Amino acid sequence: MSGLVTILRRDLALASRRGSEASLALMFFVLGTVLFPLGIGPDPNMLARAGAGLLWVMALLASLLSIEKLFQADWEDGSLDLLVLSGLPLAGIVLAKTAAHWLVTSLPMAVASPLLALLLNVDAKGVAALSLALLLGTPTLSLIGAVGAALTVGARRGGVLLTLLVLPLYIPVLIFGAGAAESAVAAQGARAHLLVLAAFLLAALPLCPWAAGAALRQSVE
């Protein structure tokens, strides 16, 4: 357990010293969201209707952009070999690294989302549900992305391939995540959606690290 915490802390230290990755994902999220009104027109009603879905898609894409590098650096400099040989369970290593990724990229997005929701004129009732949904849903996105990243580490055109593999798997999370905000706005209550998102997370927590660990073991061969 302490080994996993060590890995988590090192990944956080690496991210904070490099700086660029964390802020890139957040910048993409913010700038991309800002582009939409410019593209589809400023009509407040239309923005309000589309706002939650837009924010979710942007958060999803931002998470996808950054997860690609989850194992790449370690694979390139030989750290992955040593992590596999460390005697720690591979699933645990994946979990630690994914947690670091989520803390650095997705948590800031969830925190920034209320502000952006205001920009998109999302109804106040929906904003809380939206942020909560992002908090519950983005860890699942990171976990699924970790499986894709583990499958494609060292592949040619890895980034494109990762996108192709992972986007279909993101769909259920997107549907229920965006649905949470819309249900809240429609005064139907977001509870059902949030519970389903929580269920996805609980299912992903054991399954994704295990699948990613199997893929990583293949990648060092």
Added chain:
Amino acid sequence: MFEGRDLACLRGERLVFGGVDFALSAGDALLVTGANGSGKSSLLRVMAGLLRPVTGTLHWRGQAVAEDREGFAAELRYVGHLDAIKPVLTVAENLAFWARLAGQGPDAVARGLEALGIGHLAGLPARVLSAGQRRRLGLARLIAAPAPLWLLDEPTVALDTASVAAVEAAIAEHRASGGIAVVSTNAPVSLPEARRLVMDEAEPVETVADGW
């Protein structure tokens, strides 16, 4: 203590080596030599358990490695071609990570750095290191996180004579306290009374890939 029987290794569809046997006891060293591409690195990766051999068995302390990979991995230190160094962390931080994963404290880090002669670089960011210094940082793991089996793939590449001597001394001390060292190299490394394994080109593919 460490035995391999009839090991063969496949990379994709290429048979890298076949029919490799060895048996090592405490205090032994194995020197693996051979032409480039003869499979020295692959053999060390098979020994470390990173690469699964297509045939053959590996035994550590009498138990098959395949039955307890994680237990076996905790008892070995593998130093490959890459050094696993993060440029943005300091030299000491790089080593401390691996030491901590092996359950060692900060004094182990200082010991490792001193043994390889890079103690004075401890606080510097790793990106300023030269190639030889990086190699020594990678090798410092052997001292900072001790383990009975050392698998070293071309450890003396880019090292000056003083550093090569430091490495040889470390290996000798390791063997004296009962450890085993497997060293693959084409450079001259002094390993007194070491067994020798010469990797040549592999056996003909037909005998192993029957029908394909």
Added chain:
Amino acid sequence: MHRFANPNRFLRLAAAIVPWSAAAAVLLFGVGLTYALVLSPPDYQQSETVRIMYVHVPAAWMAMGAYAFLALASAVAIVWRHPLADLAAKACAPIGAGFTAIALVTGALWGQPTWGTWWVWDARLTSVLILLFLYLGYMALWNAFDDQSRGARAAGILALVGVVNLPIIKFSVDWWNTLHQPASITRIGTPAIHPAMLTPLLLMAAAYVAFFVTLLLLRTRAEIAARRVRTLQIAHSRGPAAAAMHEPGYS
């Protein structure tokens, strides 16, 4: 299971089966299409356009059946490491992708006159679209690595992950549809099957199955041949040798 399980038994079996399955496919397609396009009755609601159903529905069934086969073969390959299972899965993927594409295109052609639009985001259609992406991703993974065996392993893992995810997607999109389209199109289903339509449908399904079996055996044979060529090329470029063990002496 040994990494190099001999493929010759499979090749003999395949050589015996292929002529029969090919003949069956031709025969069944001939009879089935005649029934479907000429002899069966036009639907009372959709008149002649319902005939697309005889091409579309079995294609959709085969798309999912082929994926089930692919996932099963991948599971066998991962658990028992049998190289034939790997190659069978690889051979199956383009065939399954083809069926999926046929299902999507014929579905759109059928949907246009029936519903008024080329595409509808209902659970079934969306799942089939995602299925197509899964097939494409699977095929892409095989070729994405320099070491093909790694591509094989990664693709196998993807196939298994997809099996879990496809029902989840269908369920999610169903839910999403009830949210967004409460009254207008609640259930987009195939029309109730009249017995006179069932016979040609089953004939076409059998034809598709025979076609799939034929193509699968042919493609697996081709994959085995390709692997043999690669092995021979490598053997040609390297000579015989062995590793030797010496007693202490070097210093």
